[in-house]
Amino acid sequence: MKEPLLHVQDLYAGYGDAAVLEGVNLDIHAGELVALVGSNGAGKTTLLRALSGLIPVSGGQIVFDGAPLAGRTSDQIFRAGLTQLPEGRQLFDRMTVQDNLLMGANLRRGKGAIAADLERVYTLLPRLRERRHQLAGTMSGGEQQMCAMTRALMAAPRLLMVDEMSLGLAPVVVLQLMETLQQVRDGGITVLLVEQDVHIALEHADRGYVLETGRIALEGQARALLDNPEIQKAYLGV
Ligand SMILES: Nc1ncnc2c1ncn2[C@@H]1O[C@H](COP(=O)(O)OP(=O)(O)OP(=O)(O)O)[C@@H](O)[C@H]1O
Ligand SMILES: [Mg+2]
Numbered sequence: 228m229k230e231p232l233l234h235v236q237d238l239y240a241g242y243g244d245a246a247v248l249e250g251v252n253l254d255i256h257a258g259e260l261v262a263l264v265g266s267n268g269a270g271k272t273t274l275l276r277a278l279s280g281l282i283p284v285s286g287g288q289i290v291f292d293g294a295p296l297a298g299r300t301s302d303q304i305f306r307a308g309l310t311q312l313p314e315g316r317q318l319f320d321r322m323t324v325q326d327n328l329l330m331g332a333n334l335r336r337g338k339g340a341i342a343a344d345l346e347r348v349y350t351l352l353p354r355l356r357e358r359r360h361q362l363a364g365t366m367s368g369g370e371q372q373m374c375a376m377t378r379a380l381m382a383a384p385r386l387l388m389v390d391e392m393s394l395g396l397a398p399v400v401v402l403q404l405m406e407t408l409q410q411v412r413d414g415g416i417t418v419l420l421v422e423q424d425v426h427i428a429l430e431h432a433d434r435g436y437v438l439e440t441g442r443i444a445l446e447g448q449a450r451a452l453l454d455n456p457e458i459q460k461a462y463l464g465v
Pocket of ligand 2: 271272273391
């Protein structure tokens with residue numbers, strides 16, 4: 228079997244004395260869309276922070292594209308192609324949509340093909356093309372989320388990690404964002420999706436992991452997890 232793009236082994240991390248992650252194991256292969264789900268406070272955001280190098284790791288290891296990340300700064304990790312789209316949108320409100328996207332492109336590894344990439348995302352999301360001269364802060368919540376995702380894509384990541392993209396958005400918008408993530412994956416960018424809405428996440432992902440109090444409790448094909456009675460009872464209200 229091919230080596231995973233991201234290999235997380237027995238990972239421990241937390242805040243000060245408070246341990247949150249207590250031995251997380253997870254693998255993501257290139258070209259997959261993987262969902263990470265779990266209750267509030269399970270440690271999902273903490274895991275993404277540890278992967279991005281935003282909080283220190285106290286045990287275990289993270290290997291990205293064959294190289295251990297231990298000792299690397301968040302900036303170095305980002306430049307290796309591991310990009311996190313944080314909870315909340317963090318756009319530059321007083322800049323236009325297009326300038327926000329170009330800010331993302333400024334961060335990319337290598338400067339090639341920015342115009343072509345911009346064209347590609349505008350084709351993927353025509354709404355953004357229509358709105359490209361609008362100030363980002365005046366876009367609707369769903370449009371802002373699209374803009375934030377696209378800005379992250381403009382940095383040309385290898386693995387895009389998305390945290391709670393659906394927060395506060397109407398179901399139809401969430402559906403559109405999920406379909407966009409599938410297109411992103413089909414375009415060759417691997418995706419790790421953290422999502423509160425377990426049903427919609429597993430319906431769109433290839434595989435899934437369930438995090439419970441700092442450990443992976445279940446993992447498998449997304450379809451199989453959707454059909455799993457334990458998950459239906461705990462997360463799907465069946
Ligand atoms: N900066 C912080 N300092 C101290 N404790 C924190 C900090 N951030 C998170 N925690 C704690 O770590 C635990 C895991 O939080 P985390 O944000 O990773 O959960 P989550 O799975 O993302 O939850 P949610 O679904 O609500 O976003 C929680 O108990 C939380 O209170
Ligand atoms: Mg969270």
